[in-house]
Amino acid sequence: MTTSKTSESSASTPLLDLHALVVAVRRRRRLWCALALLGLLAGAALAVLKPPPPSATVKVLVAHAEDQPNDTGTLIRTDVEVLGTTRIAGQALRTLGSSENPEDFLRDYRGTGLTNNLLQIDVVGDSDADAVARAEALADVFIADHVRRMRSAANAEAKALLDQRDRMRTELAEVNKEIGSRSPDTDPNESASIETLFARRAELNSRIADFDQRAAEARTGTPKVVAGTQIVDAPRAVRHSLPKTAATDAGIGLVLGLVLGLALAAVGVVVADRPVLRRDIAANLGASVIAELPHHSGRPWRRRRTRATRERLTAHLARTVRGSTDDVSLLELGCARGASVIALDLAGALATEGPVTVVDGLPGPQLAGRAPKSGNVTVVGGERAATVPHQERRLGVGSVAPGTAWTDLQYLGTQTVLVVRAGHGSAAWLHTVARQLADQHIPVIGVVLIDPDPRDRTDGTLWDGLQTALRGRSERPARQNGTGQQRTERLPAWAARGADNDQEGR
Structure with a gap:
């Protein structure tokens, strides 16, 4: 009987009463409203007391020799990572004549791939003019580095093709020497071997012409990349609106303060366990x-x-x-x-x-x-x-x-x-x-x-x-009802649990 009563009490009491939790959190609205208001004021004050630094932006159109219609943005992400290297930062600082550490300069700018071929560079500086100069230097250095890399890749590919062509020419010269002045008609006994040499010479001539064409195409693709990689949106200073910035920061502070207040109220309610219903x-x-x-x-x-x-x-x-x-x-x-x-x-x-x-x-x-x-x-x-x-x-x-x-x-x-x-x-x-x-x-x-x-x-x-x-008993007799039968009244849950514990102790 004790076991059944205990299990019944455990089943009727939920581990977490969501209704009571919502009511208790709503009753503590002063806490989370105060934190939300504090976050609102802190966000607005942060926008006024710490305005964003002067910044500039520039957009660069980046062409790739390997561009494909189904590209998922891998190439532009590679460009963003290349922009964030100390080599690009150091070259830009040398162009500006600055002695700043490239590692420190990396924290002042970032690149964002807007599309598969459009790169945006955002830079901060000591003033609007300084930020614009930094953005222009970064864009020029990146374009020069990108063009150099594309040219190097094209030249390496063309050189590999021409080397292959030269090897084919050497082999062709040996085949021509072996053929000499012979022909299938002059020497019927060796007609099969002579025909094989003529077929090999024709194949080598075809492959040499193919390598020449592919090398020319590799060199031809480089001018397209060079011409396609350019600044499409000139460096310009970004104008910051104080009211807009203050409203944005205040909204963010309001949301963060409200979330923090609700979380603290919910945790406080669960820990304190103060009934409100x-x-x-x-x-x-x-x-x-x-x-x-x-x-x-x-x-x-x-x-x-x-x-x-x-x-x-x-x-x-x-x-x-x-x-x-x-x-x-x-x-x-x-x-x-x-x-x-x-x-x-x-x-x-x-x-x-x-x-x-x-x-x-x-x-x-x-x-x-x-x-x-x-x-x-x-x-x-x-x-x-x-x-x-x-x-x-x-x-x-x-x-x-x-x-x-x-x-x-x-x-x-x-x-x-x-x-x-x-x-x-x-x-x-x-x-x-x-x-x-x-x-x-x-x-x-x-x-x-x-x-x-x-x-x-x-x-x-x-x-x-x-x-x-x-307390002390889980049930006690009460007055008889109209049917002449005696009914019982139960103790509160805490008293029933105490009575069960007493019975187990005895």
Whole structure:
């Protein structure tokens, strides 16, 4: 039975609740909005305080002897890499008469292949004129180097072909010498061998003519490459628009800041594990959410709605207190101001039937600084709680924040209403609150949720659970239903796990 309950609890609890994660990240919108705004301002400030250096650009049309229609850009990428060598950089610096280190100059320019035959060179300099001069020198040096390489390749190819031709000519001379003045008709006995020599001579003449033609074509292709490689867009300074640059940098900073803020918010939510959904808060405290109040009133129409909600909550709590013979307390977690307002409203509603004493057990002056709305309401400190007459109605206000003296809570009231701010306490601390109140035998009437998420559609009512945070048993008998059969009520998940652990220990 224990194993089945544990597996059922594990199956019902997801490893990562995306709904709760989205809600918690949305509630931390101040963080990621602030980081996004900071990134926006940082980007705009960077564009103003550190403007781009003077730069120039030039476009070079590069012709290749091996150009093919189906080329995937391999040749132009090779040209880009050749442009980024210290040989090209050093020759350009010598043309400019500069003593700068070629390795340093390589960081000041870059080449980009726009098409298979179009190369763009971008250069930065100390001024616009210096950048234009550098771009022109780089373009001229690259064109000269490219033409020289193409000519060297063509000459090497032509020389190889002519060498082959010369070897064919030498062999042809030997064949001619062997043939001499003989012919197939003069010597019938050797007609077959003579015909073979004549065929060999014809083949050699054909190959010699082919090598001559290919060598001529190799030399003919070089002028096309030389004429085709040229500057098609003269070097010019690039004009930078400060508003455009500032807008671009600000947009980039905005996106980066927003992404960083969302990432930090998501990580913080997962690490902190602070429940924000009414479903999770009710499950961790083992008590149902009976009312919700915003943290701030906000706009006028929201103020009217908040006032109506407070009046309904006050009426509900007043009926609960009137129907109980025990003292009731309001215990806050992360919302001392909201608990003080609720306590004074409830005391004012109860004051119509007689004097009410509000026992202030809050650690700060939130309640002491507020004047009661009725003359029948008296606010006293926690140290004077014992002096309150027993015939007088008493309403305690305290805190269950870390550092609470748990044994003193029973002097504020033998039953309580928890006033909890959504996302303030961690799941572990909510468990601690529920266990400590159960140890003190203080039943929890309900939970008033402060600052709930407006898009939260989860149910904060424990329909089949206990209304108090009792522990030590996984089930307890309840009153019989209309069929005469006894039904059971289950403990919260944390209590069930604790009971299972106790049973395994025994």
